Amino acid sequence: MDLSVAQGLLICLLILVPLLYEWSPTFKFFCKMAFFYSWILALAVLAIPICAVRGRNVENMKVLQFMLLHIKYLYGIKIDVKGWENFPLKEPYVVVSNHQSSVDLLGMMEVLPSRCVPIAKRELMYAGTAGLACWLAGVIFINRKKTDDAISVMSETAQTMLKEDVRVWVFPEGTRNHDGSMLPFKRGAFHLAVQARVPIIPVVMSSYKDFYNIKENKFTTGTCVVRILPRIDTKGLTPDDVADLADHTRQTMLSTFLQLSSTPCPASGEHAGHTPCSAERETHDVQ
Numbered sequence: 001m002d003l004s005v006a007q008g009l010l011i012c013l014l015i016l017v018p019l020l021y022e023w024s025p026t027f028k029f030f031c032k033m034a035f036f037y038s039w040i041l042a043l044a045v046l047a048i049p050i051c052a053v054r055g056r057n058v059e060n061m062k063v064l065q066f067m068l069l070h071i072k073y074l075y076g077i078k079i080d081v082k083g084w085e086n087f088p089l090k091e092p093y094v095v096v097s098n099h100q101s102s103v104d105l106l107g108m109m110e111v112l113p114s115r116c117v118p119i120a121k122r123e124l125m126y127a128g129t130a131g132l133a134c135w136l137a138g139v140i141f142i143n144r145k146k147t148d149d150a151i152s153v154m155s156e157t158a159q160t161m162l163k164e165d166v167r168v169w170v171f172p173e174g175t176r177n178h179d180g181s182m183l184p185f186k187r188g189a190f191h192l193a194v195q196a197r198v199p200i201i202p203v204v205m206s207s208y209k210d211f212y213n214i215k216e217n218k219f220t221t222g223t224c225v226v227r228i229l230p231r232i233d234t235k236g237l238t239p240d241d242v243a244d245l246a247d248h249t250r251q252t253m254l255s256t257f258l259q260l261s262s263t264p265c266p267a268s269g270e271h272a273g274h275t276p277c278s279a280e281r282e283t284h285d286v287q
């Protein structure tokens with residue numbers, strides 16, 4: 001290509017891209033998401049050799065946490081954490097949290113306790129450098145398509161938690177949920193807590209609707225409130241109690257989520273397990 005044509009094209013791009021970025025919310029959203037994932041992949045390149053020195057080790061999660069903490073500043077997202085005192089200082093526990101989007105990574109890194117590893121879908125292990133960094137940091141991968149395999153990994157995890165003093169972070173909805181509510185909870189996290197006889201610490205991240213909406217291609221600056229709720233003990237519970245434990249935890253988290261997000265009452269029956277939100281607001285007194 002003629003040099004002057006190439007220069008002309010480059011100049012056009014340099015002018016057009018910023019203009020498009022300002023004018024088209026869709027383009028802006030796409031750029032912000034693309035940068036989010038690319039930046040994480042690039043940071044992982046730095047993290048891998050540092051983590052590799054220790055080998056696969058939960059202490060490496062501190063390296064990832066430290067390297068990811070600044071991303072909220074790049075995106076102008078303020079994270080307001082309340083309830084730090086509810087994280088027990090010493091013992092292992094299972095953290096359960098709502099899952100709206102990959103942006104949850106920011107809130108998660110803000111409050112991730114020491115020696116705490118997330119349970120993630122197996123596909124994440126193959127996400128290039130990010131997958132390798134996660135593996136080195138001890139992220140527990142489960143195959144969601146093979147329930148028996150997932151259950152046996154979680155049973156092994158119960159042993160590991162006690163033997164190696166590890167905490168586990170689970171998204172009990174089992175998938176991302178963009179609709180401003182919470183899906184019914186899967187039971188793995190609750191079986192895990194009952195098997196290991198450790199408490200559950202619910203963590204609720206407020207709705208991103210004011211600054212992030214995948215359907216509307218919206219990604220602006222904003223504030224997310226992260227609320228760490230009081231522990232829910234599981235001592236003396238048996239597998240027969242797991243369903244009630246999961247329902248109780250979900251009700252507590254959902255009512256907190258609605259309060260934090262000031263979500264208007266969803267139409268009844270939007271998801272199985274919902275109670276009218278006005279009733280929830282009355283019955284749950286957020287700490």
Ligand SMILES: CCCCCC/C=C\CCCCCCCCCC(=O)SCCNC(=O)CCNC(=O)[C@H](O)C(C)(C)COP(=O)(O)OP(=O)(O)OC[C@H]1O[C@@H](n2cnc3c(N)ncnc32)[C@H](O)[C@@H]1OP(=O)(O)O
Nearest residue numbers: 043044067120121130133147150154174186187188189191
């Ligand atoms: C610096 C650079 C850094 C670079 C990269 C860094 C990037 C990030 C840093 C790390 C951060 C990573 C963040 C990763 C987040 C990823 C989030 C996710 O991937 S979410 C998706 C994966 N997680 C989950 O799915 C967890 C929740 N799922 C469950 O708990 C499920 O129950 C299950 C997966 C165990 C099984 O699901 P399913 O097949 O759908 O079946 P169910 O209906 O739920 O259960 C079937 C019956 O089995 C019973 N059950 C479940 N678990 C157990 C168990 N452990 N023991 C015994 N029985 C169990 C369950 O009760 C059901 O029986 P029932 O009779 O119906 O009650």
Ligand SMILES: CCCCCCCC/C=C\CCCCCCCC(=O)OC[C@@H](O)COP(=O)(O)O
Nearest residue numbers: 037040041101102105121126127128130175176
């Ligand atoms: C050479 C291969 C290149 C692969 C490029 C992959 C790009 C990925 C880049 C970075 C990974 C960042 C990790 C962010 C973690 C976000 C966790 C997340 O949100 O997982 C989704 C999972 O909870 C539920 O998945 P689904 O909603 O069921 O789906």
